[in-house]
Amino acid sequence: MKVSEQRAVGASCPNSPQTAQKFLEGDRDSNRSVSSALRSGASADGSTGVIKLWADEKMSSEVSEEGKKADDAAADGRRTYSLTDYLKNTFRVKSYSLQWISADDAAADGRRTYSLTDYLKNTFRVKSYSLQWISDHEYLYRQENKILLFNAENGNSSVFLENTTFEAFGNSVSDYSVSPDGLFILLESNYVKQWRHSYTASYDIYDLNKRQLITEEKIPNNTQWITWSSKGHKLAYVWKNDIYVKIEPNLPSHRITWTGEENVIFNGITDWVYEEEIFSAYSALWWSPNSTFLAYAQFNDTNVPLIEYSFYSDESLQYPKTVKIPYPKAGTVNPTVKFFVVNIDTLISPTNSTSIQIAAPASVITGDHYLCGVTWATQERIALQWLRRIQNYSVLAICDYDKSNLGWNCSLAHEHTEMSTTGWVGRFRPAEPHFTSNGNSFYKIISNEEGYKHICHFRIDDRDCTFITEGAWEVIGIEALTGDYLYYISNEHKGRPGGRNLYKIQLNDNTKVECLSCELNPERCQYYSASFSKEAKYYQLRCSGPGLPLYTLHSIRNVKEQKVLEDNSALEKMLQDIQMPSKKLDFIILNETKFWYQMILPPHFDKFKKYPLLLEVYAGPCSQKADAIFRLNWATYLASTENIIVASFDGRGSGYQGDKIMHAINRRLGTFEVEDQIEAARQFSKMGFVDSKRIAIWGWSYGGYVTSMVLGSGSGVFKCGIAVAPVSRWDYYDSVYTERYMGLPTPEDNLDHYRNSTVMSRAENFKQVEYLLIHGTADDNVHFQQSAQISKALVDAGVDFQAMWYTDEDHGIASSTAHQHIYTHMSHFIKQCFSVP
Template structure:
């Protein structure tokens, strides 16, 4: 009896294990966050280099930890002790770390911009000061910690933390007309920043950009809401070839209580994508780029002498990418990154702009610059030296010698260094390893100890039927070697024929084929694979991290070479014995939707179906900065715009086509989809479509994502599994 009982237990366990391993991923699990990994929220390295702080969202506190022991030293501030503040969502220290700005009641404006109620917390006295009763933007400490500058209703204000008085330093701000100190829509979206003012080191000057949007055309969106009548959201949006805001640079002197315009030189129709004070409190650096974005000047403006001088000029036959890596060293020499040798690398210049040396060299890209440590005379950076789908952390002497690899594991490594470059926290993941966080020695990369892992997510996935993501190089008939990955059904049998569903984004400089842990979409691909579909992703020409020539081949022809590569990739896949070449589909979102639309039209004999979410259907509908960077203006390059826009190829549609868009998309306007629909109807082409009222470019909120992916899943099943 005992033996039989044990046998029964073993048999039961085996059956349960088998059933557990056959559990299938559901859409409900994906979009409820069942496979979500945990990270380290809003980490800040303290000035002493030995401690760091983390925002504990669950407890509503900012906690200080010791790097060496990883033990919590103290709770600096807790929402439970600040009833007048309540829950805060972010924090920022003053330079001397004696005060903090705490953000509450934050609401989004556009993708990066927010409004909120902010408080200053004095750590020693535990005193709380409300910066303004109004919802404001971008509150920022002066370097001496005595003041906070912020923007309210397009004007800049300064609050004196000692007296409590607020001073308004600009007065001409008007919605949809004049903006001071924060960016307009197109700068925010395409140059990636919101705060357009900067304190100098002496805390006695503020430099700021002013935007005159008066002549920029307006765009309006109906907001349907829940009231009897919809409302209109009207904002300035410069479409390709239209007028931009007129930008100017200004300097406010706190001592003189005076604002003056900075004369940068003889520029017309230009952008100011970055401003940054040097270590000299009277010298401001300014990056100015022409409208074509193929000539970028680094200007140093001396406020004491009221003189501006170009110290560095970058030019390119296609376009110059704006760098965030400009770093001024103690002697005001500076670090700069550039693609001028064909790959993105680090350069060291004297303060007058003459080249000291190229710090990194090779047929690979620097993907992140972490900083320079004077003590060890080393530059720390991230690159793709170990293959374009991987990321490693490295250090090198500023003279370009004695390079060290600080990453032991192949995959995606990224570093957050302590202020004194003694330690760094490494975030590592790969296609098979969820994010793990380790404390490392900066001098050699040695792991001191593990901080956090996500093994629980990996163990949970072991109960599900999943397939490995297989990386490979796909070579097209034209001879182009393209990074790719493939997910096959778990019960894959090479003797069978499978449909293929391709995913891509394909935008300039982007990357989707990367050796890192799953995104939410990867779980969807696993779900589709278990339904009997092979899922493939290919990064074609125009994507990033393989050199400037590979990336910039699409210049003035967006949607030509990238589409060719997706069609050619599908043809190569169709030659494989286990692929049903008559059932190949493709999908994408935003630029990827533009691509999938083009693919089913220009590749109508290759692709049998396509899904396009929030697609650009004509580059004439998109904004100036992004579109003209790669296409110039429609007036200069009409054929480049029209020959490669899906809206002009609708008569070629043969397969099944699904269009999806949100009506509240301020980025890629629903106009793109509505005009595409109109063109398809005029061509008498059948298609499917789905509109999400008031949803923005991300199409999310509540059950929205679940609804969206349910729709797409059914469409995939009905077209590829029929």
């Protein structure tokens, strides 16, 4: 056997995803001794290596019995060790002589690398397990065009809906939803995407008892939103911007609103800016728990300016279409909002309904404001969150139904104000309240005095609250609330901001906290999310990394898994034949503050070699790029096949580490978050394994903005960069997002910084770098205007740069052909920049 082909006994190849894409805790692992490296098969730099062996024999010796007397030596027939033995080295001591195989010898690993084609064609698919809880112990799961019903209590399963039903639609059913009483199922087809969350579709109702579709009083095509009631089987839907309700699936619909108008009045659905920036959803309908009431919002965009762009469509179209969207930019006219509640039990005829308006609190209604949250506390108590246009002041108003006058009373004594003196309220908006069963108190995530997001307990008649969690870490979200416990996700474990674990805390003794996921599978799983059954008796844990994703079922009675739902074992076997990169998660200290980064390292990484480095950046407020999530993406290809290190860094402005870091860029976007990416690259180049002459940066959206600002800084650190769909000037972007962090672009507020934070003002410095600018022409979010202005400024400055546009593509550039083209084009650009063959 050739030396290069022989492996040490006990050494392991990186043939499992847990080993191959292992999670390194910084350089602390590089201090392992040779002996421990031999046992694990890992090289001293933290990568898995092949070990050359020169000897595999052991020399044995016999030891004479202790305590023998000198005059008994004759009894021992063995001879003594002589001078000749010493001089001739008769007895040779043999040793292990080893040599680590470096990246130059990676050919010894016969497996292929993860290719660009693997990424573009999604050769290796990560499986998930998406379930729908329909009770406290039952859930549905769609498998091969049939829907299965699982009982978590006894482990039994059955077919809930046969695949023949789906076949009747030509297998075009895109989604389904079962009524709370289990009598009907809503089948969605003809899905047509609009913006990020919005779409239109057709819907059919299937009677599960009769096992047939309902053909009477069908729901109209191109319905914009539809939802079952909380109890029973009522339906509310929006069509042509108006709201309709079905009491029974086979009876005529009741029309609730009559004012809907395209691009003007939106009833029960959000307009563009509310969908994108506030609710992150298309729906603006909220059923009460007993389904007696339906609450809805109405958005009025009458005075909102329109963004217009051409949509070229098929080449046979002689004149392009013009798309028009009400889109408020920073400092322009915003939509107005009204909130209503209708009593469904009082509907007399399909054309008769009465909606009761609930006005915003006096402290916000006098100026521009937003509705930013709706939560039903009880059957007849609702909580509304309102936010001033300058988003450092919000009010949670609790309103009760008054049977005597059939109206809603919002007592001033039940208002709860949340303010920020250092930035904005919440992460992106105020957090949702979670009410106790009687509706008299609630739990909410807010910033404590130290600026960390923690859970506070409010009583509705007391404006002060009591924190039940504390520490230099953050609660990410409240997952479930029962009579005895509250379940939440946080990043407390081991002080890693990029981790996520599920905890439960005892409500009558807040010192009793238990992590339910920390020790389940600590090497594979450090980033969890959860989905609880209706009354939180069971829950699904979704492990996203750093190993392969794992989905398990649990009971609140036992921390250990009750059932493995998906373990991606098929993918694990496939990846054994691939040279996968490793992932390093660590931190650097700048100005006495800990900032985290991650690196995707090439297979057979050798810390004594020099590698090109690509800095992948987002860096927007409350962002996080250094995390414990497993990904198969473009970075996997670049590291595996092209031997490029792909790094990301969370500097000032990033989230989940306290308001001091997150609010550092308040009212000054384009400053510290840009400077910190440059400094991170400098720090990486000092680590010894980064080629300082081959450092690049790339990003999308906000990341495209930061990429452009970095390249335009004239730092001399970066050789090249790619900006996809970048912001270039903040008053080109929408009002809700921009003003949250920048205030208003007026002389009285923050106009100077709006003017000083543009990419165009840095055009001259682009002569020092290679720049690729990319944008979709149908980007409804970050408009093509943003890149057009960068291009114009660079041309005016005489800068030679590359540009690529994608016709009729939106912000995601996600159509199959465009997706393949953009990543192929970017790959060529990066390889040319780094002189990679």
